[in-house]
Amino acid sequence: MRLTPTLLITALLPLFAGCQLMGEAPADPNVGTxxxxxxxxxxxxxxxxxxxxxxxxxxxxxxxxxxxxxxxxxxxxxxxxxxxxxxxxxxxxxxxxxxxxxxxxxxxxxxxxxxxxxxDPNFKQLTLRASGHTPDWDLKASGRGMVLNRAGQPPLPLPFLEEQVPGGGLTLTSEANGQQVELWVAPQRCVDPATGTVNHLRAELRIDGTSLQGCGYYGGARDD
Incomplete structure (x- = not known):
């Protein structure tokens, strides 16, 4: 039995519909918010x-x-x-x-x-802020680069490369000015032990082999 073009198209319609359903992207939870x-x-x-x-x-x-x-x-x-x-x-x-x-x-x-x-006058320009203690450190990132502040040291401005990592996190890396700096953040509830502030990101700052723990949040310039 030969299939006419009309019958062939009719037979393939369920297959096309199935492929379309499988190819649909998941709904964006941010829509309408x-x-x-x-x-x-x-x-x-x-x-x-x-x-x-x-x-x-x-x-x-x-x-x-x-x-x-x-x-x-x-x-x-x-x-x-x-x-x-x-x-x-x-x-x-x-x-x-x-x-x-x-x-x-x-x-x-x-x-x-x-x-x-x-x-806070800087919130809208920030893409990410992270900080921690023992020793105290603070990192602010924006479209112009990032600035790392550490206790007892002058502010360190750095360019950086941002990369997404599996699980919804990201990394900021820089090797400028003789410093190798990496900031890793992951979506996880994180409480600042000094202030009690609750943040939506857990952070880890790595500087020349030293690892410092902290918390972070996306700034107003990031629409995640």
């Missing part, structure tokens, strides 16, 4: 989020089980404490009296026990 920073405070039995430089407030709903409610409870020393949060989520219409709506949190980047981070 916005990264935002603001203050957290408890009121009326809820955790409220007030975006930086705004008067509006939104009830926090942990839509993706990020742990933000428990993290805020752990950091607040009293019911009146104001915290800072860096999150990705979606703002919805008013659902409760005396608020401007609800914030469905989909990703938690950082929670810290200070409200002053809203005034």
């Amino acid at each position: 916005t990264r935002m920073q603001g203050e957290l405070r408890a009121a009326g039995g809820h955790l409220l989020f007030k975006p930086c430089n705004e008067s509006r407030s939104f009830i926090v709903n942990d839509a993706a089980a990020t742990g933000i409610l428990q993290e805020a409870a752990n950091l607040a020393k009293s019911a009146n404490d104001t915290l800072f949060a860096d999150v990705r989520g979606r703002l919805t219409g008013s659902k409760q009296a005396n608020t401007d709506g609800q914030l469905d949190v989909r990703r938690l980047y950082r929670v810290e026990a200070t409200a002053g981070a809203c005034a």
Whole structure:
């Protein structure tokens, strides 16, 4: 039995459909969400989020089980404490009296026990920041390079090469100015032991064979 062109195309349609389904990319979890920073405070039995430089407030709903409610409870020393949060989520219409709506949190980047981070003038230019202790170190990366600060030493500006690594992490490497510097970050909850700040990245700084541990977060110039 010969297949006519019409019959052949009809027979192959399920195969084409199957290939199309197999080739579809997974949905981007960031679609429809916005990264935002603001203050957290408890009121009326809820955790409220007030975006930086705004008067509006939104009830926090942990839509993706990020742990933000428990993290805020752990950091607040009293019911009146104001915290800072860096999150990705979606703002919805008013659902409760005396608020401007609800914030469905989909990703938690950082929670810290200070409200002053809203005034950070460098946040929007940073792609990544990492820091650690014993000894103290701090690394800031942007489109212009990175600057490494270490206790007792002058700031060290360096160009760098960024590479993605399996598991969603990345590395920043530099061999300029006689220094071999590598920063490795991986998506893992990390708590700064000195401040209690909760970050979404675990960091490791390697300098000429020495390894230093720390935490990190993506800056405002990175839309991950």
